[in-house]
Amino acid sequence: MRSMVRAAALRGLESLVDRLGGDGAELLRRFRVPRGALDAEDAVIPSVTAGRLLETAAAELGCPDLGLRLAEQQNADVLGPLAVAIENSQTMGDALDCASRFLFVHSPALTVTLVPDPQGIPGVRGLRYGSTEPVPLPPQAIDLGLGLLHRIITLLYGGRYGLHSVHLPHAPLAPVSRYTEFFGADVRFGRDAAVLRLPAAFVDTPLQGGNEMLRAIAVEFLEGHFPEPGRLVAPRVRAALSQSLGSAQVRVDAVARLLQLNPRTLQRYLAAEGTTFEAVLDDVRRQTAHRLIIHTDLPFSQVAAMLGFAEQSGLTRAVRRWYGRPPREVRRRGDARLGTT
Template sequence: MGTMVRAAGLRGLPGLIDALGGDGRALFERFGADASAPGTDDAVIESMTAGLILQAAATELDCPDLGLRLAGQQNISVLGPLSLAIESSDTLGEALDCATRFLFVHSPALTVEQVDDPSGRPGVVALRYGSTELEPMPPQSADLGLGLLHRSVALLAGGRYGLRSVHLPHRPLAPVARYTEFFGADVRFGQASALLRVPQALAGTPTAGGNRMLHTAALDYLSSHYPAPSVSLAARVERLITQGLGSAPVDIAAIARHLQTHPRTLQRRLSAEGAGFEQILDSVRRGAAHRLITGTSIPFTQITAMVGLTEQSALTRAVRRWFGQSPRDLRRGA
């Protein structure tokens, strides 16, 4: 099992799919997910599955700005119990510190942090949105996540907040004008990270809903109910498989040697976490295959080797099992 994210991160997506002429429930079910889950605060979904659902919907409905559309319908409430602590912060800097510290409550796979301005402009810093496991982050997921971060900052600031420019790691999925309209600033593509370049002084800006008593109570609740997680063994195994896929052995014996343990011990510890080696390997291969088939023109024979399979027929069988269609049809649809 991969890292989980609150299904509320896709809140509004099933209805948006229906409004665009698709079938939201059927699309969620195709990926083994419940279309009603985004409407709840407690349901979770694999972060990789969430990305695949979003990408499939955008492709099949010919809606390249789907991530931006969904971000435009959402607000901080999709973060569940974390949203109250953020919204009651006294300043934007305090709200960012809260998000940086407790975003794992929404998903251990996601991060948001303040970093130096990549352009080196004095008086400017960057708010970087990223993933601990999906590198590169699926483009639609990056659009959705950074779009929601932008809307959240604007909400907390009570309107425009001096956004200098936006960086996205992928090529534009929709016309560039659609991005500049959404963010209200210059958008640069093919960058190293997904981030918002903002004034350094923004951290001291009072928020629209600051409430010291409520903020303290919300932080106490988060601290007592959501202790910071340590990196699970399953996450470490998934990272090692991802790093070695297609270039190094990814069987359980090789991974166990890297972790300095016996394969049986590794399998037993994974089982205690509710995971299994073959399940993790299959999940990593599924994500890699989808990205390579739909996002590149690399020949299928080469993709077969890149996902650690020995024969193209094995790739074909696996893709049919994962996505219900052949590699050729999956690429043609993308």
């Protein structure tokens, strides 16, 4: 199953590519990223596509610090609803806890975790940025992700926050001075993970201007509208469709209401699971059609109605697409293997 990320993670890339002498719109088209997706709140793209976009742009434009450049022009807004909860936290620890707990809203594959200092120095903690995927994040994606994390913390803190040093798992993509200038601290390469090394007391730092009520509303929204990691939506959609097929409208908004989700949220999480509402519906119809055509003598007009097709012609087209032959021939052959094709 492909992991997904909100397209907003690359917000600003198109204009950055243009400023560097490339064609940002053409680059996005090449990777089949819909026009306007980077500025949309609900658009998602495969994580691997995001990584390849960054690597390709950096290579073609001769811009090895592309990830850092993109991080420089982004802020917490690219995180969508999670940004409201983070920016209205009472302390830096609350903000980091919120980011760690709900980063899956931005991408189920990404993680931000407070860890012991990788160098074992007392009074120092590590803030680790990584992925749950078996394949490591591409270097440009790591530079962008850790760079954005550093920038968000700097903006929340109001300036330098006592960063001791930075660990990166890859070799320097640009001159080391570019990294130290960006982070304002020593940067060490070829380490086990991407980590910001922070003072342990940093988590107790109060944040100015936070609104506890807004944070509570944002957290309640995140808890109520976004499934937790590992809680798959596709099986719930399949079950809802199996129960309502033929007796209720097979529309995404109707199923979303049954599952107490916003339709856009439902679509986003199906995309994060590598599928779509239409694909799940089509598969449920295919399985149900197989059972009704092979194991009953119901008229095809009734089968069509039970599958939610407005007309029998819709059933005929679908069966031809699934099995390469019309319903009547499928029934005549009675090929049980068709149910698993």
